[in-house]
Amino acid sequence: MIDGVASGTMKGMSVIVGRDDQIGVVEALLDDACAGRGAALVVRGEAGIGKSTLLDHAVRAGRDRAMRLLTVTGVQAEVQIPYAGLDHLLRPLRPAPSDTGSPYRLAIEVLGILGESEAPVLLAIEDAHWLDAASWETLAFLCRRVEADRVALVIAVRDGEDIDRRLAAAGLPELRLEPLGPDDAETLLDRTVPRLTRALRARVLDEAAGNPLGIVELGAAAVRSGGSALLPSSLPLSTRVERTFGGLVADLPPLTRTVMLIAALDDGGDLDEILAAAALVTGAEVPPDAIQPAVTARLVLVDERYEVRFRHPLLRSAMRQQAAAGDRRRVHAALADVLAHDRQRRLWHRASAEPGPNESLAAELTEVAVRAAQRQAVATALAAVGRAAQLSGDRAERGRRQLWACDLAFEQGDALTLRRLIGEIDETALHPADRARLTWIRDGLAGGARTGPDRLLTYADHIDTMRREGQRDLAVKAMTEVCMGVYYASPPRAVRDRFVEVTLALDLDADDPARTVILSQVAPVEHGAVGLDRLRRFAPRMDLAPVQRVNLGFAAFAVGAFDLARLFALSSAADLRAQGRIGTLTQTLATAASAAAALGDTLAALPLAAECMALAEETRQPMWVLGGSLVAGLAEARRGDVAAARRRADDAERAIVAARRFPMLALVQRVRGVAALADGQAEDAFHQLSRVFDPADRAWFPDYRLLMFGDLAESAVRGGFLDELRSLVADLEPVAAQSRSPALLVGLAYARAALTGDYGAALADDLAEWPFDRARLRLTYGAWLRRSHRITDSRPPLRAAAAAFDAVGATPWADRARAELRATGETRRKPIDAMAALTPQEQQIARLAAEGLSNREIGERLFLSPRTVSTHLYRIYPKIHVSSRTELAHVITSSDVT
Structure with a gap:
């Protein structure tokens, strides 16, 4: 079966045309994963370039290697629902992921789950550009953590500015698919549409420009409709192919088209759910057979779990784009009614069905965001308050919600989203206190605060404006955030005095930590x-x-x-x-x-x-x-x-x-x-x-x-x-x-x-918490005693200094103390620092293991998978000549007290 990409059929077998090198890269990735060298690969290129076929090949090759297969396709309708994509991906293994953690913590939890599989695991992710932000961040972080895990990720994305930004931030290895060369393009067309006239054949190849999906679909359209199917050539190839798909859908019965539109807009793929929504849209019961004409036309598949899958992403986008706005809203409203049992999904469909500003719905979404933030579900909170801002009828209230979204993005460590959100804020609509808040967010949180004296005085004045406008809590928050910038700017006395004045005007209680935090800096x-x-x-x-x-x-x-x-x-x-x-x-x-x-x-x-x-x-x-x-x-x-x-x-x-x-x-x-x-x-x-x-x-x-x-x-x-x-x-x-x-x-x-x-x-001072300074004092004292010819008296402080310097790893100072001891006639052997052979990360893992933490506990603390921790320990043991955790603990303890 041709899957709309660079493939053909030969003797009943699927053959990929012109991608031998790329197939080799993918298969090497799978082999590495099976050998315990986890890795990820992003397959990218324009629409129809062959990403889906290469991903399908990866799935078949993974199945041949007895890998556990987990697949998901990003869906545009789900892009606002936190963790929707991850939920679909992991559904065969576990219930829906909890949103009480961050993407980073959840990534390690997922790695732990994948590590429990007896077989190596392949995660095949189609249309990742449509994944919700939380799922993307989780999977991107996971990709950077599959070091020693038997896990491979193959991720297909379509080119575009948004995915460029995502990939630049993610730093994942990429495999770009380019158009087929002339010979391969001709081979693909001959295998898929062998009956074209010479003129139409040349026209298809010219219009498709090496794009495999264009070759297949435009060739098929030319067979059905002749040269008129290839006009107008001024349109982008993806648009022409979408219109080809749209024409295929137009030939379906009206009820089937309705079901197809609901499937395209649904954030799930459950057939019963789709049929129930169709009944609400049409006002009559819709039988399961309503989908069958689309299946027969090879536009969709219905798998053994009665999940509806589109033949190609462009078909789904064609359905969405060609539907009237009113039809889309009616579908979302119907899905919201069907999903009354699923509050979160229902809320997002209600939001999509809303034709304009709706302050009531915006307030409801804001409440969802507040509850999510309270349980540290930052991704959910960010998505909810972002949509609430879009639905806000009041411009000032929209700005306030956007500012909160900026806070959440910063807390999550999402600099790209933070900068995007700042650019969307209409500063003219903000209240003075909110404009003050935006100033610090823009200059401080978004990177590179301008910390000259005049700018700092502006911050102080803005924060005082917040206080006078009745936004005391926001003023305290802003001052808490800006005070470190004040400290490292080392401003003139007048600027410091102004910040102290504004802080005292906040009238914070002496027991309020914020007062101490601000004034101390x-x-x-x-x-x-x-x-x-x-x-x-x-x-x-x-x-x-x-x-x-x-x-x-x-x-x-x-x-x-x-x-x-x-x-x-x-x-x-x-x-x-x-x-x-x-x-x-x-x-x-x-x-x-x-x-x-x-x-x-x-x-x-x-x-x-x-x-x-x-x-x-x-x-x-x-x-x-x-x-x-x-x-x-x-x-x-x-x-x-x-x-x-x-x-x-x-x-x-x-x-x-x-x-x-x-x-x-x-x-x-x-x-x-x-x-x-x-x-x-x-x-x-x-x-x-x-x-x-x-x-x-x-x-x-x-x-x-x-x-x-x-x-x-x-x-x-x-x-x-x-x-x-x-x-x-x-x-x-x-x-x-x-x-x-x-x-x-x-x-x-x-x-x-x-x-x-x-x-x-x-x-005589208590320097127990200052071991280096105490040792420095003893070293200087011992050296002074030795130069004063009090040799016997000099040895105890010099011995103590050498031992203390060794214990904290201050080797040059320890060497000086030993040199002073030698000058007194006493030799002190330099200890062997076993930990010096380890990298900083290995030292961290070794110490945690010596404290008795399990591999899973160490992984949770350091955002590593248990298998990666195990691999690190396997490398650590021979470096410091131990063979067990017990011996490791002894070496570390001995090193620390030397």
Whole structure:
């Protein structure tokens, strides 16, 4: 049977013409999947180019390999229904997917289900450009996670701007189908329509231009109607083929045409459902045989489950496009009545049946969105509020719903949708408070906030407008979002004062986490001490929402409470992972990694930074990719991988200068300074780090001085810049007294001890949460004792320093401590760091396995399939010379306490 694509019939067998290379690619993909090397492939091209035939071949080849087959065809009628496509795809395996998670979490759940199959699995997805956004995001994420799974995905899509954007974001391998060459085109036409006259044959080949479906269908039309079937040639080929299909439908009985239109507009394919809707449209019972003329004409198939399937997607689109608007609305209304038992599908058909603005229906959809958002079903919420905006009769209310949709897209990490939604908003229709909200969404959430002083003052004024307009909650939300931008912009005092003024005008209760989050970042010196006290009170609370803990982590980092920042970040990450909110998870991972790196814990920082960067790439958050890279650079510098750290610093500097975010150069300078310290170049380290403390330098960042003074003090002590250090200590003592920043206090204690030789007070401080700084202090103290010829006294602090540096992976500092010990006559062997042989992701998996988590639990946490986790462990064991989880736990525990 010819399926409207590049195939012909020879001796009863289906033969594909002109696609040998492409068939080889598909079959290699299936072989890899069967061998445990999961992979995905997007087959793309214009309408009728042969995608369906190649997909059919993949299905047959998968069946020949005893693969489990799961198929779905995207349907335009379902494009607004979250997870509709995934529901159809997985129906043979499980009930409809829950919408309580995100596409990312659901993708891993699906991979787990597929992994339970004894046979390898092929997912064949036709017309993926018509998949709903949630199904597409789930499958795209799944495609990027089939590493060691016996799963193959072959996805057929039609060319177009929308699919170009989807594919650019998805980053999946593509196989483009081009038109057939002249010889193959002639072969296909001869096999399918051998009786054409020479003139008509030449005309068909010319008009089809190598498009297989055009060759088959235009050739058949020429047989039926002669040359007139090929006019007008000015129309696109797909339109002419659609008209050919439309002509075939026109020959059907009227009742069959009605049933066909309902099938084309239905978001399901159940024959009984279609017939029930047809009865409502026609006002009389419709027998099952009403579909038979279409089956006989080979326009549709009815499978063993009584599901109606169209012969070709263009036929379905032809039915939709040729139907009058009133007929389409009547069909949707009938389907809504038939689907009274299925609230969600019924609601979408009601929305499609609505001829114009309907505020009542828009409000109902908004309520659906609210309930979905409350249970973290962001994809459903986004689809519902988007349609509610379209149905809004009030322009201002439409804008408000569009703004909420922007929020949801950002939370989901969907940058493409966010930018599209922003472009659809009519700013002139918004209330002043909503215009203020749009300003921050456009400049901040959509990427690349303009953070000059004037722009920041505009934000502050807009947020104050929200407050005065009675939108206090939105004003608090906006201020919470913008305060990090204020911090990293390092604006003049007047700008900070304005933000403090607006924040205080919000009249937030002292126990409201938002007050601490905002003031600790906007003014970490002036409000740092009070903020630190509140942060310590918030730390043990169990009732804080994940996003509140994310923001508290930001605030804790800004005031230099790295231990609290890591606590808040890691506790929120656990919940965000469970909810699959990877857009926000990316940001809290950056905080956790930054805090670990600042504390000198390279073993924790590097895996966290690696995951942050991977998810930031996944969710298209370039500034968080940059931030994660800088954190990784700092951790690499501390562990002695100086070349890698300097490469990251150079790359980051180029991006920061291009974006004119000059205060963030402080982060670059810290990486360079610590790399120089690790490399034994204390003088260079001092000059690199001093730039952050110099108001005349474009890397000047006064608040960041709180966070990195310990590194500068060490470079001054080792490089002999003691006079400069005394001046810096004098400048920062009042800052420390006002802010009570833990990081600054620790750094000042170290500097005072090194300058005076009085180490007693510094050593007496509780530095249990600051292992690197405590070890640095002991190293400097031990070296001072040795130079003072107190050899015996010098050994204990030097031993403790070496052990502590080894435990956090700060190898250059550990080597210095061992060198000092050797100078006292004591030799300390350098431990073998088994974990150093592992990649950051492997380290993460190894630690979780050592903690007793199962492969499934590890996969859920890291968004990997259980089989992929198992494969990673299989590679990890020989690298660190273990053969079991028990031995793995012992090696990791030993490494951590060395």
